Amino acid sequence: METADTTEAGREIEKLLSLHPKGFDLSLDRITRLLAALGDPHKRLPPVIHVAGTNGKGSVTAFSRAILEAAGLSVHVHTSPHLVNWHERYRLGKKGGHGAYVSDPVLADAVRRVAEANAGQKITVFEILTAVTFLLFAEHPADVAIIEVGLGGRFDATNVIERPAACVIMPISLDHQAYLGDRVELIAAEKAGIMKRGAPVVIGHQEEDAARDVLIATAERLSCPLTVYGQDFLAYGEFGRMVYQDEFGLMDLPPPKLPGRHQYANAAAAIRAVKASGLPVNEHAFERGLISVEWPGRLQRLTVGALAKLAPALSEIWIDGGHNPGAGVVIAETMANFEESDPRPLFLVTGMINTKDPRGYFDAFRGIAERVFTVPIRGSDAGIDPVALASDAMDAGLEAEPLSSVADALYAIGRIVEEDAVAPRILIGGSLYLVGDVLADNGTPPV
Incomplete structure (x- = not known):
């Protein structure tokens, strides 16, 4: 089995790790400069579903991909961190079928080109790897891209997307307090930073009223079409099935393949995000997506x-x-x-x-x-x-x-x-x- 440090791309990234810090430096100045040097690939993406949250963002990303692929759409996916190989962060869509992790030569080439464009200037490795995301997704055609936030939202390197098809904010709790604040309402304000004026927003199940209130207030201030779990849509188990409900009615669906009662709410957020994005998906695709979803390393x-x-x-x-x-x-x-x-x-x-x-x-x-x-x-x-x-x-x-x-x-x-x-x-x-x-x-x- 190849691991990250034995692949060509892995060796290129290890070089960068020796030159630049591995952590986060929350600002958009460096990533914006680097993307400009690359010809602004983030402005040439397919419709983007942008996902933030403390917990559940990986699951909603996985559900969304499974649903969209079941509809026959090609789907790019960016997630972090990876589990075994760096390549897991970049799934490239394939028309009419399941996408696949980027190949090693393609990733190694993209990393080299981004590093050359950066020209040794101060930057974090996460920012370089995010620029790689935009470069790959711009150069390989697809119907849609799902991009998961790395940390926070407002100053995360992914937050240069100007007009997402939908923004999704999953459950918020205390995490990364050194970067984001020590109260859930402060963390919620950071996560809400991915919202863009007039772009649809889906708020997943929130345990904390203070977090939900901040998210709703931000979406309303930005005039975003807004749907909130428990208020505008929900899901529950009944007779061994999952019932999803929103203003359009009910869908009787199979239970999510991912284990855990919390996955009903995650699946519902994905369904709502796909609907909000306006992408062409029928009910059969929602059914197939729930039973085909895969999310390694999570239960x-x-x-x-x-x-x-x-x-x-x-x-x-x-x-x-x-x-x-x-x-x-x-x-x-x-x-x-x-x-x-x-x-x-x-x-x-x-x-x-x-x-x-x-x-x-x-x-x-x-x-x-x-x-x-x-x-x-x-x-x-x-x-x-x-x-x-x-x-x-x-x-x-x-x-x-x-x-x-x-x-x-x-x-x-x-x-x-x-x-x-x-x-x-x-x-x-x-x-x-x-x-x-x-x-x-x-x-x-x-x-």
Whole structure:
């Protein structure tokens, strides 16, 4: 299997990482300058659905792509971060069929051209990679592009799109407080920065009234056609189906393929975004999209692979990159729902980086998880030491033990679970970086 540092594109990006900072420097000046040097490719895109939010933006991106591709449209998709290979950030649409991650030679060439256009000026690698997005999407024709915000919204490098077909704001909770503020209304104001005057806005399910109020006020100030989950559209389960409802009526749809009750609201936001964009999609495409959607590393079940073999026989293994308290709540709820229909002891294998709120994440699993094994995140100087992370889990009322790797954790679970006991349910997560390491080590990278 090729990993990022053994591909041609990966080597080009590693050169940039040695020259420029990897993090974020929230401003649009540098990306605007670079795009001008490239001939403003961001002004030559197909219709864009622009997606922001603390949680759920990846799921709504995946649902939207699946629906649009089911309608026969070619769909470019930009997401970040990647799990195993840099190429995952760039999916190029294919007419009448599923798109594919950009090929290595095409990505390497685009990275080189963007770096040359930057001419060594001060910039972050994320800004360069975002410029690569616009260059690729402008040079390869498609019917629509779905572009996911990297961080925040107002000053995110993707926020140079002048007239999106639709803007989507998914659930907002506390995350990246150092950049975005320590109150949800401040974070909401940053996310609302992707709204453009007169462009349709879809607001997904919001747990916090303060966040929803800020989003609605911003959309109204900008005279944006606005639809709000729970007010103008919603979805719910009924008799094993998903019912979607808006001002146009009801749609009786199959339940989303992605597990978790929260995916009903995410699917509804995607349906509403596709409708708001004005793209030609019929009800059959919505049905096919919900049952064909794929989103690696988010409540993804591992059934085969090198790491999966290390777990006790018949174990149920899930991986999820959710890493903040809001994500912890929805993941823990899903695990609790699994427990109702198929009781198993739940073990957590968790690694996190130091910009997150471990205690807030672990709080959601109190009374649900049997034990937590904390592990390092390989190759990251931002990873929380497993001993400190185990202390955070214990502060949340969980039994916890630090270990040196995911493999060691799986062996430890095997020692705890007796041969004749119920096979465990194992959730590996807390960081997309950890999930990426797991998929690489397991031999099952996203395709």
